[in-house]
Amino acid sequence: METIMNYLDNMFATLPKTKQMKAIKEDIFSNMEDKYNELKRSGKSENEAVGIVISEFGNIDELKREFDIDLNEEKEDLPSLTETEVNNYFKENKKNSMLIGAGVILCLLGVSLLILIPQLVSDGYITGFLDGGDRLLIPFFILIAIATGMFTYAGMRMGFGKYRSIDKRFELPLYLRKSIEIKNETFHPTYTLSVIVGVVLSILSPITLFIESTITGTASNYGVVFQLFIISIAVYIFVYFGWIKMSYDALLKIGRHSKINK
Template sequence: MNTIIDYLDNLFATLPKTKQLEDIRADMLANMEDKYNELKKLGKSENEAIGIVISEFGNIDELLNELDIQLDQKEAHFPLLLEEEIEDFLKTSKKTSMLTGLGVTLCMLGAALLILFFQLPNFSELAATTIGVTTLLVLVAIAVGLFIYGGMLKDKYKFIDEKGEFSLSFNTRKLLEDKKNAYQSTYALSVIFGVILCILSPVSLFIAMAISEEAVTYGVVALLCIIAIAINIFIYYGGIKDSYNRLLKLEEYSERQKEEDKVVGAVAAIVWPLAVCIFLISGLVYHQWHINWIIFPITGLLFGMFSAAYHILKTKETK
């Protein structure tokens, strides 16, 4: 009987995941099970019973034509993911998200320390610049190492991450959807907490301004550290949600969205390095460390607006 269930799972693996087809699958399984038990009572061997059941119920071409459902022939040739592969992918994705979040935190911590060194007493401008930039470069180098290592961990899953060349059995997809729905509350709480941290982060700056003008720099450092924590939360918990979306081919991993991501990713590859260059030049050349931190939130806001606007425009084009 397990053979029949596996066959049915593979048969429905590449079909649209709708309530209607779930009900049809359940009805087919019940009918196939009744027929199998009937054949066994008539003295048929297990292999004979399975062969007869599959020959009578296993062809659903007429059903697809009747419901006007187009089978994705491209996906039909993709291999089915095993449960062991899926679990390993989820664990690897979680670890990669942790490494990425830590790397981003180190980069922001380096920027915060660079600002802090200029405020510390008994530090000449040359010493603060030398120590601060050196610390920043060391932390960025460690962060890049973490990014590379995380990428190497997921290198064996390029067929999932980049190409999407896989398919899921009916039961596996259902299990993943249940896990994703169960995780949704955790993800929502993480987003709420991260947003709260971002909103409250300027409080440290206001407190520092109330204390003295000299304390403003410490307020900026605290603000950057709080934002770093928030970003770490977004990356880690968002990465877990992202891994479910990749496996289920939802949201940004649908075919249409992949095309949009290529454009957005190309823009991001230019915008963010440019923002870092402006940050360093404004600080090292024009000594604007007390205010140039605002470059990053402004860049993030503008880039978010661009991504949202581009998504809306492409959505209208496809309608």
């Protein structure tokens, strides 16, 4: 085991002296020790067991690729996230995604009202205050104002919240990184399905125009309103599940959050 430990010390000698590297080293040594003892029990000699263990656990280049280590960077002890902070980060991002998704729905609903109210007035369903003129813009501006407030609040939560550093420089303990990777893999089918559903809804939304045309003989404004409603649902799906995916990417530093893309 002394040979294995010396090999591991030499392997990590040029790497940053951070808490993450220390945790990775301890984890690798534990796995190497288990493999060594297993080989010894199977009848392998000391030299055979050591040789197999060292060959199976890769080299320094593989380690640098896996954990995105740049030796040209200044060696520094970055802040390490805890499991509680990670869980709270996910909760905060889900709240932001719901705020932004709901804001988009209100915007599209405001546009829908600009189309729907004149049609209802024309058909005789509405008379009085909303019957004509600039008054038709009042519901539109109210909904836009509420949506803008939601966008602003969500933006301030992201830009000035206590988890804004997650978009900058941080470390993840090895066990926590592995846990997030597993959750990301588990979430991937759900994310894929959400994209498919959103795209299908967007493509099928014009069907409301044809249905309305079949019923009334003309492509009424009611069909446009239903189309915008379906599109708003699709956009909410894109925003909500896309934001969750972005949270995983930010924590794991992959996708547009990877070092090379930044």
